[in-house]
Amino acid sequence: MNEIIEFFTQNKDMIFIVVLMVFVGVEVIGKVPAVLHTPLMSGANAIHGVVVVGAIIVMLNSEPTNYVAMILGFIAVFLGTLNVVGGFVVTDRMLEMFKKKK
Amino acid sequence: MSLNIIHIIYLFASVTFILGLKMLSNPKTARNGNILAAVGMVAAILATIFLHEGEVNTIIYGLIFGAIALGTIVGWLTAKRVQMTKMPELVSLFNGMGGACAALIGLVEFHHNLDNSTNIAIILAGMIIGSVSFSGSIIAWAKLNGTLRNAIRLPKYNILNTIILIGLVVYSVFIVWSGTHSEAHLYGLFTAAIIYGILFVIPIGGADMPVVISLLNSFTGLAAAFGGFLYGNQVMLTGGILVGSAGTLLTLVMCEAMNRPLFNVIFGAFGDGDTAQSVGGASQGTVKEVGPSDLAVQMNYSNKILIVPGYGLAVAQAQHVIKELEQLLEERGVEVAYAIHPVAGRMPGHMNVLLAESNVDYDKLKEMEDVNPEFSQTDLVLVVGANDVVNPAAKTDPTSPIYGMPILEVENAKHVVVNKRSMNAGYAGIQNELFFRDKTNMLFGDAKKVLTELVNELKALD
Numbered sequence: 215m216n217e218i219i220e221f222f223t224q225n226k227d228m229i230f231i232v233v234l235m236v237f238v239g240v241e242v243i244g245k246v247p248a249v250l251h252t253p254l255m256s257g258a259n260a261i262h263g264v265v266v267v268g269a270i271i272v273m274l275n276s277e278p279t280n281y282v283a284m285i286l287g288f289i290a291v292f293l294g295t296l297n298v299v300g301g302f303v304v305t306d307r308m309l310e311m312f313k314k315k316k
Numbered sequence: 317m318s319l320n321i322i323h324i325i326y327l328f329a330s331v332t333f334i335l336g337l338k339m340l341s342n343p344k345t346a347r348n349g350n351i352l353a354a355v356g357m358v359a360a361i362l363a364t365i366f367l368h369e370g371e372v373n374t375i376i377y378g379l380i381f382g383a384i385a386l387g388t389i390v391g392w393l394t395a396k397r398v399q400m401t402k403m404p405e406l407v408s409l410f411n412g413m414g415g416a417c418a419a420l421i422g423l424v425e426f427h428h429n430l431d432n433s434t435n436i437a438i439i440l441a442g443m444i445i446g447s448v449s450f451s452g453s454i455i456a457w458a459k460l461n462g463t464l465r466n467a468i469r470l471p472k473y474n475i476l477n478t479i480i481l482i483g484l485v486v487y488s489v490f491i492v493w494s495g496t497h498s499e500a501h502l503y504g505l506f507t508a509a510i511i512y513g514i515l516f517v518i519p520i521g522g523a524d525m526p527v528v529i530s531l532l533n534s535f536t537g538l539a540a541a542f543g544g545f546l547y548g549n550q551v552m553l554t555g556g557i558l559v560g561s562a563g564t565l566l567t568l569v570m571c572e573a574m575n576r577p578l579f580n581v582i583f584g585a586f587g588d589g590d591t592a593q594s595v596g597g598a599s600q601g602t603v604k605e606v607g608p609s610d611l612a613v614q615m616n617y618s619n620k621i622l623i624v625p626g627y628g629l630a631v632a633q634a635q636h637v638i639k640e641l642e643q644l645l646e647e648r649g650v651e652v653a654y655a656i657h658p659v660a661g662r663m664p665g666h667m668n669v670l671l672a673e674s675n676v677d678y679d680k681l682k683e684m685e686d687v688n689p690e691f692s693q694t695d696l697v698l699v700v701g702a703n704d705v706v707n708p709a710a711k712t713d714p715t716s717p718i719y720g721m722p723i724l725e726v727e728n729a730k731h732v733v734v735n736k737r738s739m740n741a742g743y744a745g746i747q748n749e750l751f752f753r754d755k756t757n758m759l760f761g762d763a764k765k766v767l768t769e770l771v772n773e774l775k776a777l778d
Contacts, residue, residue, distance in 0.1 A: 221434065225545070228544075228545055228548065228550075228553060231550060231553050231554060231557070232541070232545075232553065232557050235553070235554050235557035235558050235561065236557060236560075236561040237561075238334055238558060238561075239337075239557065239558045239559070239560070239561025239562035239563075239564075239565065240561055240562070240565050242334060242337045242338045242341070242558075242562055243337070243341060243562045243565050243566055243569075244341075244565075245341070246341035246566075246569070247341075247343070247683070248573055248658040248665060248683060249343065249656075249665045249668045249681070249683070250340065250341060250342075250343060250346060250665055251566065251569070251570060251573075251658075251665040252403075252404070252407075252526075252665035252666050252669060253340060253346060253350075253665065253669070254337075254340050254341060254566060255407065255526075255529070255530050255533055255563070255566060256403075256407045257336065257337065257340045257349070257350050257353065258337065258340075258533060258534075258537070258558075258559045258562055258563050258566070259407055259410055259411050259414070259533050259536075259559075260350075260353065260354070260357070260410075261333050261336070261337065261353055261357070261537075261555050261558065261559050262411075262414050262533070262536045262537040262539075262540045262555060262556060262559040262560075263357065263410075263414050263417075264329075264333075264357060264360065264540055264551060264552050264555035264556065265414055265417045265418045265421070265446075265536070265539065265540035265543055265552065265556070266361060266417060267360055267361060267364045267543075267549060267551060267552050268417075268418070268421045268540070268543035268544070268546075268547060268549065268552055269417050269420065269421055270361065270364050270365060270380055271364065271368075271547055271549070272421055272424050272425060273376055273379060273380050274364075274365075274368045274370075274372050274376065274380075275428070276376070276424070277373075278373045278375045278376055282424070283424045283427075284376075284379060286420045286423055286424050287379070287420070287424060288379050288382070288383045289383075289416075289420060290416075290417045290420035290421055290424075291379075291380055291383035291384060291387065291417075292383040292384075292386050292387045292390075293387070293413040293414070293416050293417045293420070294387070294413070294414065294417035295383065295384045295386075295387025295388055295391060296387045296390055296391040296410065296413045297391075297410050297411070297413045297414035297417065298354075298357055298361075298387075298391070299387060299388045299391035299392050299395070300390075300391035300392070300394055300395045300406070300409075300410040300413075301391075301395075301407075301410050301414075302350060302351075302353070302354040302357070303391065303392055303395035303396060304395040304398065304403060304406055304407065304410070305340075305350045306347065306350055306351070307395065307396070307400075307403075308400075308403065308669045309346045309347040309350060310347065311400075311669050311672030311673045
């Protein structure tokens with residue numbers, strides 16, 4: 215029990231962020247028309263590409279001689295970027311179509 | 317000093333994510349919302365690279381920029397070149413890449429945190445979820461593009477999957493508890509998570525893939541959030557949790573649109589063709605065919621026509637021809653609109669995107685609730701490549717696998733014309749009694765070819 219309280223105390227800022235963001239996520243999506251489900255899913259898909267930030271930190275913190283970290287990190291940054299760029303571009307293409315209406 | 321700025325930029329990025337997602341839920345602001353979130357993302361990435369504290373070898377900077385450049389080029393070109401019909405599987409593929417990224421972070425960070433069991437637990441959780449999301453998304457991608465056409469079920473797959481899931485948790489607890497530094501255990505767990513992702517998605521039928529992709533989407537968000545927790549990185553945390561929570565809600569909303577509880581999607585049988593034999597025999601009869609020339613005349617003298625587009629229209633790339641048909645009919649004083657089922661196509665909203673691509677007016681796309689009362693005042697309904705979403709069995713036959721799914725009530729119209737390539741069952745693998753009704757005429761053939769003939773016949777009427 216003490217360990218749980220200790221964990222909470224040490225990480226309280228982050229735990230607050232987590233809990234509050236859960237509610238923000240639910241609120242933000244509320245009452246979205248079915249028309250926008252696909253673009254919305256695709257947009258959210260691009261946003262979780264923020265994981266690439268973690269991959270960059272991995273590489274920044276590693277020694278260049280640590281080949282395993284370099285190779286895996288390189289692939290991770292590549293895949294993360296793919297997620298971000300591909301995600302935003304494909305979402306934009308979907309939404310571009312809606313724009314054409316007069 | 318630089319540390320202070322990075323947190324301000326991270327806060328800015330988090331706000332753009334929230335606002336971007338909010339704007340994405342309204343057709344008017346959606347595009348700007350997407351761009352806003354992208355701007356925040358670029359800011360967060362640049363801040364992470366340039367405001368990093370401590371000495372970093374230039375080789376590493378070179379590698380990071382190399383990877384980003386490569387990812388940008390490949391991602392950009394793929395996203396720009398993909399056909400709009402192939403879009404759902406691409407979203408799944410990109411989602412898998414994000415999951416793989418999270419998994420790789422875990423594989424590397426494991427060695428940097430050997431003495432901190434809390435961090436190890438966080439790393440393993442992120443790695444497992446990322447791996448499941450990766451392999452699951454790849455399977456979903458293969459299913460949507462037709463590489464894996466059928467649901468594959470191992471005997472007792474539900475029990476098997478549950479055992480593997482419990483095994484994953486127990487294995488992780490063991491690794492954290494024992495404080496082992498063993499790479500074999502780490503890669504063993506990684507492999508097990510990959511296998512679980514495959515087994516998790518593979519029994520689920522193709523018709524449910526949008527829900528699965530949405531679910532895996534929120535998984536990847538969660539994996540990103542674990543990374544954020546590990547580094548104390550707020551932007552990863554906010555972005556990840558935001559997608560995790562919004563994605564979960566979106567998944568439930570989609571399930572609701574199909575009237576299928578999430579539990580049934582994951583554990584139930586649907587959309588796999590298994591039921592075709594058992595239900596197929598129930599409503600045999602004769603179907604009436606109609607040719608393009610007769611149909612052109614009939615349409616010409618109608619007052620109101622509703623078009624129900626389905627995936628068959630998308631596959632045949634017939635969205636431009638149907639727009640031409642709509643214009644021709646309107647010139648002749650026929651009122652034309654489109655009735656869009658929430659899950660028409662392969663993803664909710666997919667059909668709207670396809671029709672918007674061929675310049676169909678946004679106001680002409682009517683959602684199911686709005687359009688259902690209109691069918692009784694409609695002279696003719698043209699169903700193009702849709703099947704399950706107009707199957708009356710969903711309302712009348714409690715034994716049907718799609719019973720309870722809301723449908724477009726096309727049977728209330730005066731005449732129904734269904735364009736299909738053949739009498740094969742739809743995606744859910746069940747026969748449709750609508751095709752055998754008196755007021756229904758079948759227009760067999762590839763949607764694009766048949767509709768082009770129809771357009772030519774209409775032009776010839778002048």
